[in-house]
Amino acid sequence: MAPLQKRALYSFVIGLILTIALIVVFVAQGDITAFERDPNLRLIMYAVLIGVPLIYLILVNLTLRKPAQLDERDRLIIERSSRAQWLAVIFTLVVWTIALTEIYRGQGQVPIAFLKLIFIFTSTLIISTLAHSLGILVGYWEMNRNE
Amino acid sequence: MSRIKNRIRRLRFDHNEMTQEELASKAGCTRQTIIALEQNKYVPSVELAFRVAKAFGVPLEEVFKYEDSQKG
Numbered sequence: 001m002a003p004l005q006k007r008a009l010y011s012f013v014i015g016l017i018l019t020i021a022l023i024v025v026f027v028a029q030g031d032i033t034a035f036e037r038d039p040n041l042r043l044i045m046y047a048v049l050i051g052v053p054l055i056y057l058i059l060v061n062l063t064l065r066k067p068a069q070l071d072e073r074d075r076l077i078i079e080r081s082s083r084a085q086w087l088a089v090i091f092t093l094v095v096w097t098i099a100l101t102e103i104y105r106g107q108g109q110v111p112i113a114f115l116k117l118i119f120i121f122t123s124t125l126i127i128s129t130l131a132h133s134l135g136i137l138v139g140y141w142e143m144n145r146n147e
Numbered sequence: 148m149s150r151i152k153n154r155i156r157r158l159r160f161d162h163n164e165m166t167q168e169e170l171a172s173k174a175g176c177t178r179q180t181i182i183a184l185e186q187n188k189y190v191p192s193v194e195l196a197f198r199v200a201k202a203f204g205v206p207l208e209e210v211f212k213y214e215d216s217q218k219g
Contacts, residue, residue: 002179071176072192073183 003069004077006060013050080126090128093121149190150214156185158210160201173202 001009025032025041033039097118106109159165163189167181174181175198183189184199200207 002177005179069177071180072195073180073189074177 002074004074008081011056011059018048018052086128086132090125093125097121149187151190151211152187152214153184153199153211155181155199155210158205162203170199170202174198 022045025044026032029038029041035045036042100114101110101118104114154172159167159170167178167185171178171181174195176195180189180191180195184191196207196211200210203210
């Protein structure tokens, strides 16, 4: 197994365990409103939200810094996986936006905070698409400049 | 399956039974990439192809060849 493959497997297993643990905590606390009721749970969630991407970035950087552990084939696989990651994020945002809108409409009231969240989701979607196009344009511009 | 075939496995044995690890070290890639190359599951970049050829001390065309289906 390649070093990058091993690291990805560990990250996947740890991520899965962490996700299940979070779901169990919320189920044990009653429902999602525990996030508002319990200040400790809120702090744990903040720590997870900041800590997980930070640890992930550190681990990825540690792998990328060792040239013997990472070659062109690994980089190609990383690029492909990034596309899958981007699609998964967009898909999740879209599903949440539609699902929550329908749930709130069914209840006959849409909270103002949710409308702000929709704005955040939509702007993230638009910006990510724009950034993708911009990335392609910059890539071509840089290549033409180096010719 | 790629049309680019290689003789890496044959060349390793011809070069004093060079191990995949040794070749990977000389070519500057991982052993898993050498395995993928030998199984024709990965087409290397031009740069890596040259490095593999250099590791054996032979010209590029002695390691890699393009199988044109148009030819008989």
